[in-house]
Amino acid sequence: MTDPSTGRSNSNAFHVLIIGAGIGGLCLAQGLTRSGISVAVYERDTSAEFRDQGYRIGLKEAGAQALHHCLPPHLFDLCVATSIRQATRMVFTDEQLTPKFAKPVPPVEPGQAGFGVNRLTLREILLAGLDGVVHFGKTFRHYEQLADGRVLAHFADGTSATADLLVGADGTNSAVRRQLVPDAVVDELHWAVYGRTPIADGTLDWVPDVLVDTFNRVIGPAGAAFAVATCRPREPVAAAAARLAPGLRLTDQPGYFSWTMPLLDDSLRTADAATLHQAARAMVDGWHPAVRRLIAEADVAATFPVCITSARPVPPWDSANTTLLGDAIHTMSPGRGEGANIALKDARLLRDALTEVAAGRVPLSQAKQHYEAEMLRYGFEAVAASLHQPFAPAARGGAKPA
Numbered sequence: 001m002t003d004p005s006t007g008r009s010n011s012n013a014f015h016v017l018i019i020g021a022g023i024g025g026l027c028l029a030q031g032l033t034r035s036g037i038s039v040a041v042y043e044r045d046t047s048a049e050f051r052d053q054g055y056r057i058g059l060k061e062a063g064a065q066a067l068h069h070c071l072p073p074h075l076f077d078l079c080v081a082t083s084i085r086q087a088t089r090m091v092f093t094d095e096q097l098t099p100k101f102a103k104p105v106p107p108v109e110p111g112q113a114g115f116g117v118n119r120l121t122l123r124e125i126l127l128a129g130l131d132g133v134v135h136f137g138k139t140f141r142h143y144e145q146l147a148d149g150r151v152l153a154h155f156a157d158g159t160s161a162t163a164d165l166l167v168g169a170d171g172t173n174s175a176v177r178r179q180l181v182p183d184a185v186v187d188e189l190h191w192a193v194y195g196r197t198p199i200a201d202g203t204l205d206w207v208p209d210v211l212v213d214t215f216n217r218v219i220g221p222a223g224a225a226f227a228v229a230t231c232r233p234r235e236p237v238a239a240a241a242a243r244l245a246p247g248l249r250l251t252d253q254p255g256y257f258s259w260t261m262p263l264l265d266d267s268l269r270t271a272d273a274a275t276l277h278q279a280a281r282a283m284v285d286g287w288h289p290a291v292r293r294l295i296a297e298a299d300v301a302a303t304f305p306v307c308i309t310s311a312r313p314v315p316p317w318d319s320a321n322t323t324l325l326g327d328a329i330h331t332m333s334p335g336r337g338e339g340a341n342i343a344l345k346d347a348r349l350l351r352d353a354l355t356e357v358a359a360g361r362v363p364l365s366q367a368k369q370h371y372e373a374e375m376l377r378y379g380f381e382a383v384a385a386s387l388h389q390p391f392a393p394a395a396r397g398g399a400k401p402a
């Protein structure tokens with residue numbers, strides 16, 4: 001039975017409180033639940049619906065294996081069944097789509113070796129079976145240490161919850177990090193605009209092959225560029241859910257193109273979707289007609305700006321019962337497609353460490369120290385690597401306090 005004031009399933013058991021129902025926080029919650037550990041997740045969003053964070057996520061071996069490790073087998077199989085069809089080539093072209101460089105992408109059987117996912121589908125699968133564990137509409141404000149060694153989290157609605165361990169999985173602008181590591185710095189690298197164009201009947205008749213099922217980059221003059229990912233599930237998500245997880249409702253995901261361009265005009269950072277969409281159209285004026293049409297036929301309301309950020313390394317912190325995971329500690333440029341993979345890897349490592357604690361084999365302090373030392377090492381290695389990517393827009397803007 002869950003106690004509504006604490007989210008605990010058993011008032012005496014070791015209890016973990018996670019702030020943030022994103023990719024990392026939910027994977028950890030799944031893993032802990034699988035290990036029989038009491039866990040509650042507090043999320044500021046009011047539902048699982050889409051947030052402005054991009055549409056497609058490429059999972060590599062580390063991310064796919066972490067999901068395999070933490071999810072019940074049928075939910076991992078559902079991730080694979082609903083995965084996005086793989087790209088077959090990497091292609092760079094000029095703005096008239098004349099290829100400048102191309103090479104084949106070796107095929108990988110989707111599974112533990114990796115696969116692409118639709119972000120919303122992944123989040124919906126990660127939420128499966130967590131009814132009563134995930135509390136939506138709860139914005140974390142701050143925490144305090146209690147005299148009995150536990151930690152108390154306070155939320156914007158005036159409620160609070162206690163735990164033996166608080167995990168900040170609350171993303172790039174983490175409020176948990178602000179309190180735990182107040183000197184941490186996150187650098188603003190550049191801005192980009194993201195959009196989405198439905199694949200309707202006949203769309204694939206006019207989109208050139210060079211843009212379909214490829215990792216591509218169309219490079220124009222004066223820093224302008226365009227990249228588009230083809231996102232088509234291997235199996236319709238509703239059919240896959242009915243086959244593998246009867247009763248689980250997944251939002252339908254017809255095929256679409258997800259595209260992105262650097263946002264070169266600083267005044268557009270706060271622009272609404274319609275203004276951004278107009279600006280994107282203007283940026284490709286004179287480019288190949290297919291690029292112009294891809295943007296013209298976009299779902300205008302789904303156009304949004306993203307600030308690409310990168311965390312500076314932080315030294316280990318001193319806290320008995322508060323830690324961090326994923327973008328909350330080591331946010332990075334998405335150029336190499338590592339952020340979600342590393343967040344999932346964190347979730348797996350922390351889940352394994354806490355399983356030892358709950359079983360009484362390792363004290364919490366030791367497990368936490370082991371997790372943080374490893375996570376900080378590989379996490380900031382990945383941040384450093386993400387800063388060295390071909391064709392990355394030059395870093396602009398400045399450091400912002402985390």
Ligand SMILES: Cc1cc2nc3c(=O)[nH]c(=O)nc-3n(C[C@H](O)[C@H](O)[C@H](O)COP(=O)(O)OP(=O)(O)OC[C@H]3O[C@@H](n4cnc5c(N)ncnc54)[C@H](O)[C@@H]3O)c2cc1C
Pocket residue numbers: 019020021022023024025042043044045053054055056057058059138139140141169170171172173174175194306325326327328334336337338339340341342343
């Ligand atoms: C455009 C784009 C494309 C990307 N593509 C890829 C890719 O292909 N591959 C890849 O590996 N990575 C990719 N990434 C990076 C990836 O999205 C992140 O690294 C990943 O989402 C991090 O997961 P997380 O759980 O740490 O944080 P998030 O997924 O950001 O989740 C944090 C959660 O915390 C919640 N939250 C925040 N503040 C509070 C609060 N105060 N109280 C309660 N809840 C709160 C948020 O609402 C959110 O649900 C991309 C990122 C962007 C921006």
